[in-house]
Amino acid sequence: MTLDRQRFEELYRVHAPSVRRRAVELLGSEAEAAEVVQDLFLSMLERPQQFANKSSLTTFLYSATTHACLNRLRNQRNRARLLALHGAAAHDRHANPRAERVLQLRALLRELPDELAAVAVYHYLDEMTYDEIAALLGCSRRHVGTLLSRLAQLRGAQPEEACPAS
Amino acid sequence: MSSELKRTRGQTCVSDLRFDRMFAGELGEDEARAIDAHVADCALCRARRQELELARAGDEHRSATEANALHARATRSQRSPFARTASGVLAVAALAAGVWLALAPARGPGESREELRFKGGHGFGFYVQRGAAVYRGGPGEQLLPGDHLRFVARPRERRYLAVLSLDGAQRATVYYPAGPRAVALVPSGAEQALPASVRLDDVLGPERLYALFCAQPLALEPLRTALAQQRTTFSAPTGCELEQLLVHKAAP
Numbered sequence: 570m571t572l573d574r575q576r577f578e579e580l581y582r583v584h585a586p587s588v589r590r591r592a593v594e595l596l597g598s599e600a601e602a603a604e605v606v607q608d609l610f611l612s613m614l615e616r617p618q619q620f621a622n623k624s625s626l627t628t629f630l631y632s633a634t635t636h637a638c639l640n641r642l643r644n645q646r647n648r649a650r651l652l653a654l655h656g657a658a659a660h661d662r663h664a665n666p667r668a669e670r671v672l673q674l675r676a677l678l679r680e681l682p683d684e685l686a687a688v689a690v691y692h693y694l695d696e697m698t699y700d701e702i703a704a705l706l707g708c709s710r711r712h713v714g715t716l717l718s719r720l721a722q723l724r725g726a727q728p729e730e731a732c733p734a735s
Numbered sequence: 736m737s738s739e740l741k742r743t744r745g746q747t748c749v750s751d752l753r754f755d756r757m758f759a760g761e762l763g764e765d766e767a768r769a770i771d772a773h774v775a776d777c778a779l780c781r782a783r784r785q786e787l788e789l790a791r792a793g794d795e796h797r798s799a800t801e802a803n804a805l806h807a808r809a810t811r812s813q814r815s816p817f818a819r820t821a822s823g824v825l826a827v828a829a830l831a832a833g834v835w836l837a838l839a840p841a842r843g844p845g846e847s848r849e850e851l852r853f854k855g856g857h858g859f860g861f862y863v864q865r866g867a868a869v870y871r872g873g874p875g876e877q878l879l880p881g882d883h884l885r886f887v888a889r890p891r892e893r894r895y896l897a898v899l900s901l902d903g904a905q906r907a908t909v910y911y912p913a914g915p916r917a918v919a920l921v922p923s924g925a926e927q928a929l930p931a932s933v934r935l936d937d938v939l940g941p942e943r944l945y946a947l948f949c950a951q952p953l954a955l956e957p958l959r960t961a962l963a964q965q966r967t968t969f970s971a972p973t974g975c976e977l978e979q980l981l982v983h984k985a986a987p
């Protein structure tokens with residue numbers, strides 16, 4: 570499988586905006602987000618077989634973006650730089666409730682193991698349903714509920730809601 | 736750790752993933768309709784969809800350039816990253832969004848037009864950027880190759896908008912949006928500039944601009960094909976209202 574220029578341009582036009590939007594929110598940096606977009610789409614060009622059998626490229630890219638951003642957040646060299654950016658972004662956080670939530674989420678992500686960090690992103694940033702998170706993580710809805718309960722415990726908060734019935 | 740972190744939308748709401756899948760054309764018509772029905776009744780999802788659509792539209796202007804540059808890098812091509820820009824017709828300009836509209840005078844340079852009117856009920860119109868000058872265009876506007884057009888609209892109600900063109904060579908092009916489907920526009924009581932602009936190519940002659948305001952997020956390629964086939968007899972599909980402007984492109 571290869572991606573010709575026209576097909577790649579179409580994929581980029583449709584999918585790059587959501588990859589970039591989520592990366593900017595997770596990393597708090599346009600420049601870092603641009604690198605994530607570039608890395609993911611170059612990878613798509615170089616190894617198109619990785620998404621050849623995916624029913625939803627959007628879902629595939631959500632997962633890939635999340636992991637790429639979490640890796641960057643954990644990267645020791647990036648951490649100080651991103652923390653400085655978060656501090657600068659705090660000035661306007663009261664003007665935008667979502668910005669406030671994203672700032673809190675970024676702080677949280679640095680302290681979580683991989684699976685909990687990913688579930689936090691999907692639950693708080695993307696506001697996915699339990700079913701959607703379960704499909705992305707390849708686990709059961711019940712396990713998603715367990716992860717969110719553990720997350721709430723770590724945060725010292727009450728779970729927002731029990732695992733809802735199907 | 737902070738305990739203030741909370742989500743705003745509930746489990747029955749539409750997630751960002753679902754919205755993005757809809758924008759990417761990955762959902763069936765039934766699911767897209769179900770989302771529309773939910774959004775109509777849910778202020779939180781309505782606001783979020785509008786945020787996502789605006790962000791997406793604001794990002795689309797750079798897609799063609801970036802995609803071409805990446806493709807060239809991956810294939811080690813020596814060709815220009817601009818070599819394949821949609822038949823050379825639609826060069827989506829990387830203009831600083833909104834800046835040149837904010838500087839636009841009410842009338843065109845050297846023109847005596849007392850009032851530049853909009854045609855139709857949804858207030859479809861455009862601004863022209865020529866060099867450093869920015870002015871409002873109108874029906875019959877004389878344009879030059881290289882001019883940038885920025886479209887504006889004042890929808891009466893929520894509608895999915897697409898802007899298409901039939902140029903002097905009878906070639907049909909989608910000018911807005913860059914994605915596969917028409918993009919929602921929500922009435923704000925004010926004129927809204929679409930978050931992208933187009934650079935006119937060097938095909939001279941009359942050019943017809945078609946703005947479709949639709950109740951559903953129609954796929955754009957069938958519309959472009961219909962325009963290419965029907966040309967000046969092109970009519971609005973069911974559920975859409977069509978507004979047209981005729982402009983003229985001449986050599987400098």
